[in-house]
Amino acid sequence: MTALHARISGELADRIRSGEWPPGQRIPFEHELTAQYGCARATASKAVQALADAGLVERRRRAGTFVASPRIQTAVLEIPELKTEVRRRGQVYDYQQLARRVRPVNPLDPDEASLARSGDVVELRCRHFANERPLAVEDRLIHLGVAPAAATADFTTVPPGAWLLAHVAWSEAEHRIAAAAADADVAAALEVPTGTACLVLKRWTWREGKGVTFVRQRFAGEAFELVARFAPRSFDQGGHEGRPTPGMRSK
Amino acid sequence: MTALHARISGELADRIRSGEWPPGQRIPFEHELTAQYGCARATASKAVQALADAGLVERRRRAGTFVASPRIQTAVLEIPELKTEVRRRGQVYDYQQLARRVRPVNPLDPDEASLARSGDVVELRCRHFANERPLAVEDRLIHLGVAPAAATADFTTVPPGAWLLAHVAWSEAEHRIAAAAADADVAAALEVPTGTACLVLKRWTWREGKGVTFVRQRFAGEAFELVARFAPRSFDQGGHEGRPTPGMRSK
DNA sequence: TGAGTTATTATGTCTAGACATAATAGGTGT
DNA sequence: ACACCTATTATGTCTAGACATAATAACTCA
Secondary structure, three states: OOOHHHHHHHHHHHHHHOOOOOOOOEEOOHHHHHHHHOOOHHHHHHHHHHHHHOOOEEEEOOOEEEEOOOOOEEEEEEEOOHHHHHHHOOOOEEEEEEEEEEEEOOOOOHHHHHHOOOOEEEEEEEEEEEOOEEEEEEEEEEEOOOOHHHHOOOOOOOOHHHHHHHHOOOOEEEEEEEEEEOOHHHHHHHOOOOOOEEEEEEEEEEEOOEEEEEEEEEEEHHHEEEEEEEOOOOOOOOOOOOOOOOOEEEO | OOOHHHHHHHHHHHHHHOOOOOOOOEEOOHHHHHHHHOOOHHHHHHHHHHHHHOOOEEEEOOOEEEEOOOOOEEEEEEEOOHHHHHHHOOOOEEEEEEEEEEEEOOOOOHHHHHHOOOOEEEEEEEEEEEOOEEEEEEEEEEEOOOOHHHHOOOOOOOOHHHHHHHHOOOOEEEEEEEEEEOOHHHHHHHOOOOOOEEEEEEEEEEEOOEEEEEEEEEEEHHHEEEEEEEOOOOOOOOOOOOOOOOOEEEO
16 A cells, blocks of 8 residues: 555646656645545655655745756766665675875875874775676775774785675765776786776765774776666656666676 | 754764764663753753664664764765856856767667666757866667657757756656776867766766666766765754855866 | 464554744835 | 735644554463
């Protein structure tokens, strides 16, 4: 049994997605929906509010509710922890720590300065493997002022991403995605020719405004893609295909 | 005046984000919140449900509501229409159509086959400029079976992305992001050396399950980044910084 | 002991009201 | 024309209940 409010949302969403109600079109008032579906206003309101939360409609007091204009494509990228993701894809995951040291923050590096301007960090370089083949090279900094336990953690067996997920609570993050040519070191680690185009994923993570970790992962060439499938802003009610959105995909 | 349900959501979210309530911790029952805030259960329920929608907590019947484990980083990427984005950044936008033709779909190309297996498409190649410098090369297919008006549209002055936004209603899309070396043609169009690492953004757009358009945009090297800033799954209540998330950023 | 039944609990859904608020339309008077 | 006031309207928020449902805990009986 689908709930009534979900049915109303779904039927409205279908008419919007089909183009029957184009952007700018007014959709029925709440009191019209209550008459149409024989429900209380709270139920109709909940249905319409769900569409508003999804960005499908805009609500204006006194005027009504209108189909929104899809100006920007907002795609929800799920950026997974690599160990989890490789296993989810049924591949053999392996991991190797290449280097580890503790040093002060270098505030002259803009990537580092965004994390913190002072204090000590653990600096790691490691490799992730999928089915015995190098998948990514990871450079990571963990700020010891925020996560002091990282100083004694053993990153030769546990990838830092997995370790942090288990040791740090909810946080904010910023991701940047770019492309860059592999330098000699990275190319060797990925077992590709120097100069190969790499996908570069950088992520800064904060907790209560203080930088916890910075990570840069480089994936070889076109062997990897970030994937984001979405309904406008993920409104997954109306019986549309519901396959889980993979964040990454090998070719 | 903030609404009471928003205040409750915010106060709960703060305790979760601060780590005071770690993942797995049970948060107060709805009936405890009604007592604590002196409100009806519907109000407490709305507050907690908002956190659940944001992915911050999980609700289990009979057991209660628990702080969720942040397994995957879900980042909301806003992938803007280029003309709008360049102007938003205060730069001069320019656009040039390089080639245009109408031809049948080639079902042997996997990118095209994902769009449609038969019918005619408009094939376009064009360039986007920001401040007189090439920003991206765009290859686009528009399926004439779904958007017949594209056959007669003038894409020498209007970029196809902007045209489609104005002519096509809400739709679903899939994005893929990868890195690739620029071939000779693309390198020339971007005015960079052949082999330069490029960020490749591919997007398929469907409407009611039928492919509308496929676009591949290539950005030169590290000149461009996709940016996604987020609270866990975008719960923006509790007085955190609210700067609009830019989807792209030039260096 | 173990399997099946029953009671309990917290969330999920819904109703029929109420008052608040933002925005507009219409009228009034200068 | 213009500024000002006054309904009117749809959404925003909230209450005090009600019954449904899933999951578990407690109990009963073979």
